[in-house]
Amino acid sequence: MNQAWLPDAFADCVLQWFACHGRKDLPWQLAPTPYRVWVSEIMLQQTQVAVVIPYFERFIGCFPNLGALATATEDEVLQHWSGLGYYARARNLHRSARIVLEQHGGELPEQLEWLIALPGIGRSTAGAILSLAYGQAHAILDGNVKRVLARCFAVAGWPGESRIQKHLWALADELLSAAARAGLQELHLKHPNWPGTYNQAMMDLGATVCTRAAPDCNHCPLSRHCLALMTNSIHQYPQPKPKRPLPRRATRWLLVQDPDGRILLEQRPPSGLWGGLWTFPEVSLQESSAHWCELHLYQTAPRVEKLPDRQHSFSHFHLDIYPERLLLKSAISQLRDSDRHLWVALKRASTMAVPAPVKAILLELLAMAKASKNQLLDCCSHRPA
Ligand code: SF4
Known part of the structure; x- marks a missing residue:
């Protein structure tokens, strides 16, 4: 870890930035039930917020709750996913809804292991659901968060490689739990449901400030301690996937x-x-x-x-x-x-x-x-x- 950071300072910077600049009126943030958070997280995998919004609204309009999704046919579900791509996401969402209805009485589980056991839910998506919908302190590591951490802590290597992925997960976990240990009481007082807010803030920071092509370091709450900025090597992080020509x-x-x-x-x-x-x-x-x-x-x-x-x-x-x-x-x-x-x-x-x-x-x-x-x-x- 970059020793320049106090254990809880990272989360505090990010949370303070989010309070002023974060996105708080996305459709899935209004009335954030576990089901709505889950659908949005699956749609947001490999797809940008602006593209997801109309699909999310149509999808929720047609399948307003988990029961409605579970009892729909696969053809109906795919019809409302048509154009969003990566259709395995829709098929897994549908299969998972049926499993949750049959095995968990229609309520999304509140345990990480049980969520990860559902088709299409990986560790990061499970962390997002548990923190955003249930306020539990679980880290996330989507593409935006990977980019922020890789730059801030100058993590070399392609994040898709398992060794690098492990390193980034360790960082993400450490930042969240260090914040919880060192400043839980204060953070709780300042930011109710802070794990969810912190994760949302990290995603927003990556999506709107620490962007892939044009990071806006002048307006970044992490700029004082960012190793990539200090060493003038922002565009070296994260390293891209090694190129192989596609067949x-x-x-x-x-x-x-x-x-x-x-x-x-x-x-x-x-x-x-x-x-x-x-x-x-x-x-x-x-x-x-x-x-x-x-x-x-x-x-x-x-x-x-x-x-x-x-x-x-x-x-x-x-x-x-x-x-x-x-x-x-x-x-x-x-x-x-x-x-x-x-x-x-x-x-x-x-x-x-x-x-x-x-x-x-x-x-x-x-x-x-x-x-x-x-x-x-x-x-x-x-x-x-
Ligand atoms: S200072 Fe720049 S490179 Fe570093 S985290 Fe912020 S936006 Fe990203």
């Missing part, structure tokens, strides 16, 4: 439309990439779309239009997408794997549980349909009487 994969998406303009969607298997979401049928680049139609729709060679290629990046690979629009000449009476497929109007499809690149294409198809309808109306209105 590329390619897929051909089939945007199959019947004569009524409805689109064919396919539900993905429950686990794995985009598990449980609706996407377009896909084939490898070696397979022909005409062959897929014969095999699955019992129809020969529809009209094929190629749409512009696009790319979607995941954390572990890049996906090159080659969309083809297949316009069927007649309606489909038979369909192979009909329990995994659905014919659906374009407008409705765009509101279903679909991943972002599928939604983008659906909106393009809707715009194309609208443009051709307008063109048709235009032609009719200029036709001589």
Whole structure:
């Protein structure tokens, strides 16, 4: 630990800063029940506050409590997560809600071990729930907190590495418990529920002051003791993940439309990439779309239009997408794997549980349909009487 700090001075600086500059009116901070804190913490993993807010409000509007979430179908849950990405978070949230309802009478456990045993809840998320909702003194270590600690205490190395992670956890724990030991009484008097407030303050500090690209050290409550600032080496901390080129994969998406303009969607298997979401049928680049139609729709060679290629990046690979629009000449009476497929109007499809690149294409198809309808109306209105 940086010896320049008194044991409780760190928490005190952070708490005083939070009292004046912290964010206190985020939707999940108003009436912070354990359930609302939990949902917000899961949504905030790998996603910024401004993106999360509208999703959180819609999600809570539809599933206002744990019981409502637990009794919803997975498809409904995914539909309200659609566009937020990292869909395993939504599936785990849903599974955990069911477990809590069955095994804990619908109340989120107040013990760290029991929370960590639930799908999708790691040590940091459990610490956030217990401190923010129950006022318990547990540290957190999300990306923002890692950055503040790595800079303030000049912790070299990539925080994803387990040795560095352990070091940062030890720091986070030590700061919290030192503050509790040395100044618990005073902190309690000054800041009711201070562990939750302290953790929120650390997250806010990382998100709004000690930002990744442009830390505002002039307005930072830790600047007098920050080792990275003192040694003019802020941008060396935290060290980025060692770069390895991500592999590329390619897929051909089939945007199959019947004569009524409805689109064919396919539900993905429950686990794995985009598990449980609706996407377009896909084939490898070696397979022909005409062959897929014969095999699955019992129809020969529809009209094929190629749409512009696009790319979607995941954390572990890049996906090159080659969309083809297949316009069927007649309606489909038979369909192979009909329990995994659905014919659906374009407008409705765009509101279903679909991943972002599928939604983008659906909106393009809707715009194309609208443009051709307008063109048709235009032609009719200029036709001589
Ligand atoms: S002084 Fe600057 S680098 Fe250090 S913790 Fe504050 S904002 Fe981050």
